Amino acid sequence: MHVLSRLSKDRTGTSALEFAIIAPLFFLALFTQIAYGVYLSVAHSVQQIAADAARTAVAGLNANERVTLVNRYLTASRLDYSFINRTRMKVLVTEDPDNPDQFTVTISYDSSDLPIWKLFTFALPQEKIERYATVRVGGY
DSSP: OHHHHHHHHOOTTHHHHHHHHHHHHHHHHHHHHHHHHHHHHHHHHHHHHHHHHHHHHTTOSSHHHHHHHHHHHHHHSOOOOTTOOGGGEEEEEEEOSSOTTEEEEEEEEEOTTSGGGGSOOSSOOOSEEEEEEEEEGGGO
16 A cells, blocks of 8 residues: 555656657647648649739730730749649639630649648648639720
């Protein structure tokens, strides 16, 4: 009994034990927040690229010229965004069937190489990020 009561009063090592229990959960939550931050940054970058490409295409006089301008913009620009790989991007420039005075630039990005997919984490977003920008023809 004397040994048992002495062990129950001994508090040395409790901090290390608490850290060993809590640390995995803390690091899981921390790395998940970082990975989601990277994912949201890429989603925002794809939206920004779509908006910039649509603004560039305003100068086009017809649908073919707008497609050419968008592709030329994407090829010529450095796309200096973190985690963006141009080869994983698909671009579609379409006329708005309901409004002939508008066109839409849609960018689909395959984000399967981002670090978020390598974590054992909580609910995951879709791997395909799709964003679009609609602009009036002539810019008015």
